[in-house]
Amino acid sequence: MMNMRIPILKLNDTLIVSIQWELDDKTALQFQEDLLNKMHETTARGIVIDLTPIDFIDSFIAKVLGDVISMSGLMGAKVVITGIQPAVAITLIELGIRLEDVLTALDLENGLDKLQKELEA
Amino acid sequence: MEYRSFVDIYTEWDIVAARQLGRNEAKNSGFGTVDQARITTAISELARNIYLYAGKGRLEIERLSENGLHGIRIIASDEGPGIQDMRKVMEDGYSTSGGLGAGMPGVKRLMDGFKVDTEPGVGTTITATKWLR
Ligand SMILES: Nc1ncnc2c1ncn2[C@@H]1O[C@H](COP(=O)(O)OP(=O)(O)O)[C@@H](O)[C@H]1O
Ligand SMILES: [Mg+2]
Numbered sequence: 001m002m003n004m005r006i007p008i009l010k011l012n013d014t015l016i017v018s019i020q021w022e023l024d025d026k027t028a029l030q031f032q033e034d035l036l037n038k039m040h041e042t043t044a045r046g047i048v049i050d051l052t053p054i055d056f057i058d059s060f061i062a063k064v065l066g067d068v069i070s071m072s073g074l075m076g077a078k079v080v081i082t083g084i085q086p087a088v089a090i091t092l093i094e095l096g097i098r099l100e101d102v103l104t105a106l107d108l109e110n111g112l113d114k115l116q117k118e119l120e121a
Numbered sequence: 122m123e124y125r126s127f128v129d130i131y132t133e134w135d136i137v138a139a140r141q142l143g144r145n146e147a148k149n150s151g152f153g154t155v156d157q158a159r160i161t162t163a164i165s166e167l168a169r170n171i172y173l174y175a176g177k178g179r180l181e182i183e184r185l186s187e188n189g190l191h192g193i194r195i196i197a198s199d200e201g202p203g204i205q206d207m208r209k210v211m212e213d214g215y216s217t218s219g220g221l222g223a224g225m226p227g228v229k230r231l232m233d234g235f236k237v238d239t240e241p242g243v244g245t246t247i248t249a250t251k252w253l254r
Contacts, residue, residue, distance in 0.1 A: 022141075025133045025169075056140075056158040058165040059223040087158035095162065095227035096213045 006031045008038050014115060015039065018050040018108070028064040036071055045077050046115040050108045052083030062097045069102055078118050079103065082111035127181040130171045130199075139168040139180040143195065146182050150193055151253055159231040160193060163249055166224035167197035173218055175201020175245065185250070192252040195232075200244035207237060 004027055009016045015038060023031075035047065049065070051057075057065070069079045080103040092099070103118065105111035126146065128139040143164035147157045164180060171178035178199030185192040209215050211229070216222035229235040234250035 022137065024137045055144075055154070056161040056165070058162050058169070059221045059227060060165075060169060062223075063221050085154075085158075087155040090155055091158045091162045091231060094159070094230045095166075095223045096230070097221065097223055097227075 005034065008035060010038070010042055010044065013042075013044050013119075014046045014048065014112065015042070015044045016048050016050075016108070016112075018052075020053055022054070023061055023064075025060060028061055032064055032068050032071075035068060036075065039072065039075055039077055046119055047072055047077055047079045048082060048108060048111040048115055049079060050082045050111065051088070052085070052107070054083075054088060055085060057088050057092055059095055059097060062092060062095070062099070066099060066102075069099075078115060080105055080111040080115045080118075082106065082108050124184040125181060127179050128168075129177070129179050130168050131177050133172065135180075136165060136168040136172060140165045143180075143182055143193075146184065147193060147251075150184055150191060152193070152251070156251060156253075160195070160251055163228045163231045163251075164195055166228050167195060167247055167249070170224055171197055171199045171201070173220075175199030178244075185252075190252055192233075192250055195249045196246065197249075198244065198246040203241040203243055203245055204237070204239040205241055207239070 006019060072079050082105045105114045126142060128135055128142055140161045144157055144161045147160040168180045181196040183194040185194055204210050210225050213226050214222040228249055232249040232251050236248045239245040
């Protein structure tokens with residue numbers, strides 16, 4: 001299998017990430033690094049991560065996502081997570097994982113709106 | 122007759138293969154999307170534990186048919202170091218690897234049946250079952 005990289009798009013001062021396929025551990029960690037580097041290079045202030053196609057999140061991927069959010073916070077950026085499927089929300093809670101203080105929205109469009117409001121506030 | 126399939130776990134890629142097998146088996150057994158996610162997540166946790174703590178092992182999936190009930194059984198077995206303190210391992214947040222410590226207690230909650238056979242120095246076999254309602 002090939003190691004895939006998740007594309008990170010830049011739109012004004014926002015980075016947009018759409019995770020389109022199942023994450024293996026290496027790809028998830030690579031994504032973490034790529035995103036922080038991109039933030040540093042571009043001085044983006046907001047990030048939207050869309051998880052619409054993702055049908056499960058285990059504790060490893062949850063940890064990577066949680067770490068990405070904390071690290072982005074340290075670098076002065078806000079993260080909005082969008083498109084969490086009902087089945088994913090249910091299994092995350094049953095795993096005992098609470099993504100507390102995490103900004104979420106139903107879809108990418110709402111996520112971008114929410115981010116804009118957060119950045120203006 | 123019971124239908125069984127398995128993935129040997131040696132690398133991180135085998136974790137992906139195991140959960141893909143599990144997701145397909147769950148779908149083909151008639152589980153809905155939420156139970157498919159529960160089963161896939163449980164397999165991912167158990168397969169990763171094999172990879173992390175035992176180095177190698179096997180993730181087996183068995184389709185069950187008992188007394189008119191249908192379901193899926195996950196059997197994760199390894200000949201790794203075994204588990205010393207079962208009580209600690211079942212606590213939320215306990216991890217010896219800097220993980221979230223959500224795997225073992227999480228799998229127990231995600232599935233209907235959960236059993237651990239372990240012996241320090243010999244290995245660990247974890248059996249988790251989900252019934253179709
Ligand atoms: N197959 C196994 N063999 C030996 N030890 C294990 C095994 N599975 C789990 N453990 C132990 O149980 C602990 C808790 O596991 P888990 O709940 O999955 O959390 P995490 O993997 O995040 O540490 C692990 O840190 C490890 O010490
Ligand atoms: Mg684990």
